[in-house]
Amino acid sequence: MAGLLDNVNQRTQLVGKNRLELLLFHLRSRQKFGINVFKVKEVLLCPPLSSLPESEAVVRGVAHIRGETISIIDLGFAIGLPPMKEENLSSSFVIITEYNRRTQGFLVNSVDRIANLNWEEVAPPPEGAGKDVYLTAVTKIEDQLVEIIDVEKVLADVTPLREDVDESIVAKGSETDRSDSLPILVVDDSMIARRQVERCLNAVGMSVITMNDGRQALDYLNTLTADGSRATDHIAMMISDVEMPEMDGYTLVSRCKESPQLNDLYAMLHTSLSGVFNGNMVKKVGADDFMAKFSPDELAERVMTILDQA
Incomplete structure (x- = not known):
């Protein structure tokens, strides 16, 4: 695990033709989820969190990491799973990401590994999944389904971007x-x-x-x-x-x-x-x-x- 965490930031610098690297993680079950490594800045054990008054319930607090104050979002709760129990926070992980010019952390239960694959192996969500599903794609790794989360949808629900043109x-x-x-x-x-x-x-x-x-x-x-x-x-x-x-x-x-x-x-x-x-x-x-x-x-x-x- 230590080697995985140490190398995440270095691997975000790699870009291959029609290839991607997924950071695999778990939320509340054995189901594996994925996020593109290129958007990951760092992975670390959940640091102490300070409460953020009047924030959305999925924002578990803020953490002070390397001189920056970062909101920590309970990713499982954000996509409809039960919230993470308070007693489990210290043994959980935070994936620090940069999306849409903003930095935020996603609270997950555990981090698995990095998988390298081709975009041709990745498919859109199955038809009938519904327009509100929090998946942007699915793939299979070692015969196990991996769900790739539509993080932009999660963030649009939690901290909406201004969409109107001036x-x-x-x-x-x-x-x-x-x-x-x-x-x-x-x-x-x-x-x-x-x-x-x-x-x-x-x-x-x-x-x-x-x-x-x-x-x-x-x-x-x-x-x-x-x-x-x-x-x-x-x-x-x-x-x-x-x-x-x-x-x-x-x-x-x-x-x-x-x-x-x-x-x-x-x-x-x-x-x-x-x-x-x-x-x-x-x-x-x-x-x-x-x-x-x-x-x-x-x-x-x-x-x-x-x-x-x-």
């Missing part, structure tokens, strides 16, 4: 008539993230087409251009998450840039991997831009600038 930016967007503009393709496996981006772009007069993962998006683009046309005849630009089942954003962009029909489509990577993001990988796959999630004002202004310069 009125001044909306007014700026209304100065240009975009009623005849081509739609923007948004690719993200998180329902919450898709909703946030779509709402943001709709606010400044842009239409949006959404896809759930890179494979689905690439198939869609290839279908559009099967008649010999180019992607830019149909789509204004593509905004893609990096972490997605079936095919990640790196691979999606790389495949687009290799295709004569798709290679001039403007591709922005839009990801919550803000703290450990590998800029060299963006250049390697040929992405045109990168933005850390999620600032509605910044995203709206950046997209308007890109389209106005096209």
